[in-house]
Amino acid sequence: MNIALHHFRLVDTISKEGSLTKAASALHLTQSALSHQLKELEKELDIEVFHRQGKKLQLTEVGYRFLRSSEKILAEIRTLEEDINNYKNGKTGKLNISMQCYTAYHWLPGVIKDFKSQWPDININIVSDASRRPLEYLMRGDLDLGIVRTQMVNTQIVYEPIFEDRLIAILPADHPLAKKAIIDICDFQDQELILALYDPSYQETPIIETLIQEQHVKPKTLSRIHYTDATIEMVNAGLGISVMADWIVKPYLPGKHIVTKPLHHSIAKRTWYAATCKDTPAIQNFLSCLKNHFCKTEMLCNEFDDVAAYPELRAI
Numbered sequence: 001m002n003i004a005l006h007h008f009r010l011v012d013t014i015s016k017e018g019s020l021t022k023a024a025s026a027l028h029l030t031q032s033a034l035s036h037q038l039k040e041l042e043k044e045l046d047i048e049v050f051h052r053q054g055k056k057l058q059l060t061e062v063g064y065r066f067l068r069s070s071e072k073i074l075a076e077i078r079t080l081e082e083d084i085n086n087y088k089n090g091k092t093g094k095l096n097i098s099m100q101c102y103t104a105y106h107w108l109p110g111v112i113k114d115f116k117s118q119w120p121d122i123n124i125n126i127v128s129d130a131s132r133r134p135l136e137y138l139m140r141g142d143l144d145l146g147i148v149r150t151q152m153v154n155t156q157i158v159y160e161p162i163f164e165d166r167l168i169a170i171l172p173a174d175h176p177l178a179k180k181a182i183i184d185i186c187d188f189q190d191q192e193l194i195l196a197l198y199d200p201s202y203q204e205t206p207i208i209e210t211l212i213q214e215q216h217v218k219p220k221t222l223s224r225i226h227y228t229d230a231t232i233e234m235v236n237a238g239l240g241i242s243v244m245a246d247w248i249v250k251p252y253l254p255g256k257h258i259v260t261k262p263l264h265h266s267i268a269k270r271t272w273y274a275a276t277c278k279d280t281p282a283i284q285n286f287l288s289c290l291k292n293h294f295c296k297t298e299m300l301c302n303e304f305d306d307v308a309a310y311p312e313l314r315a316i
Helices: 005-017 020-026 031-045 061-088 102-106 108-118 134-140 207-214 228-236 246-252 281-304
Strands: 050-053 056-059 093-099 122-126 145-148 158-165 167-172 192-196 221-225 241-245 258-262 270-276
Touching: 005 020, 005 031, 005 061, 020 031, 056 061, 093 134, 093 281, 108 122, 108 281, 134 145, 134 270, 145 281, 158 246, 158 281, 167 228, 167 246, 192 228, 221 228, 228 241, 228 246, 228 258, 241 246, 246 258, 270 281
Parallel strands: 093 122, 093 145, 192 221, 192 241
Antiparallel strands: 050 056, 145 270, 158 270, 167 241, 167 258
């Protein structure tokens, strides 16, 4: 049988309105067009759907069966239309997100909580495996949004600045360099330096290592550790010094035998970006939550930061 969606709407509407005149008006059709569609349906079914009783129409037994199917199908269509509209308006769906830094995940739940309070039917999926190569996952379509500090030159990727951070030196409180107000790259000479692990095949050399090479500074040892908490514990035990972003270090400081010192102003701040390949309402809503989060955090830090503990440090 060749039955179209308008046939189901036709039977449903005639049944509710009780006459062709009222049904035609409800469907925004002429009565002639409506009669033609009904005859077309009955010809296709090879059986009457309605008994004609003057101007009134009464469903036949087959008509009642057709109506039951119409009600189910039209209800499903309405649900489908609502779901599609909600998806298009950013009210439902799924977002796959990732960070280029594992440590950043300590503030991400706050952003997600804020987002979910406004759009509870959006499912947020954190793709932790994409942390090392988020842009590749983004290009493959496995990510909707990546928060990155490394940019890949590609016209399909849109980068939007989210926040800036500043690199600071982390030292044992009794380290000789702890007496200095500002740490220079040359101060790393003959020091036991602990830096984050990075993938040289993917991103540019981190700025500290670049400056060490350019200034021909030779640390006594250079260790690479993947996990932030392990690096903090190494510094706390007096086994070396490190360099990290201000916002990464801050949660680890209470109770530690560690001091932080600003690096020379010539070491530029780093900008973090939200990288996307698609532009959907859900992505834009998440971007708004990100910006709002860091705007609030920056204001709080500017108001409450301990200047003695963080000289020249404007944490985010």
